[in-house]
Amino acid sequence: MELKELFSESNIELNLDVDGKDEILLALINLLKLGDKAKEMLFKMLKKRENLGSTGIGKGFAIPHCRSLVVDKLNVAFARHPNGVDFNSIDGKPAHFFFLIVAPPVEISNFYLPVLGKVAQFCKTPEIVSKLVSLKTVDDFLELLDKASA
């Protein structure tokens, strides 16, 4: 599965304007089409996952992820925070780009780890940071995903 196929206008936010790690997680969760109880539980689960080790992989990227019973299929979201937020990243620098990846405990297609791997690889693409900074529209982001995976 190509990354571009997973994203659409509804799960992308290019001008996130919240402060704090919790607020970032909540904003990302809000990009998913889930009920209130599911959102609440997902937030708790993502926090527990973050407690085991930050998903801030450095160079401005964070990829919060978990498996949870509250979803019945793979869900993703992307957000860009122009000013950056402290996410306890491994390099100690603020995170600007956030990918959320959530999957049910069992998936027939088993996309979770491969998608997580593709997103991590995308974050390592040369000059990706400057390209993400200069994005103006959701379509620009989708095009970038397409080019990076080509």
Added chain:
Amino acid sequence: MQESQLRLLMFLQDLLSLKKEIQDFQVVEKYEEMGFAFDRKEIIEDSIKEVTEKLDKELYKRFLQLSQKYDRPLAPVKNGVCYGCFVSTPKGSKLVTQYKDVIEFCNHCGRILYRAG
């Protein structure tokens, strides 16, 4: 009370799945290759304890009994079917008809039922 008990059970199963995942050396290696760090793995136990202490004792006992039998004691209900054993749930199920968070067991396999979402 029952609503939060079902959510607690779901949360417990998620935490136990995460624990199993981070105990798998090969999976952790994949995560580390992607750039993720697990420097505080041991605190998963505290999270599990925190949830189990809030659970009704009889319900937790049932959960543990089911855990002996099945890898995942909770199963989703979709279109009135238990996705643990793929047998239809009773028509009067509040979980199915009213979207309520109630503790219901599959009549066939005994798993605790939940709705995703």
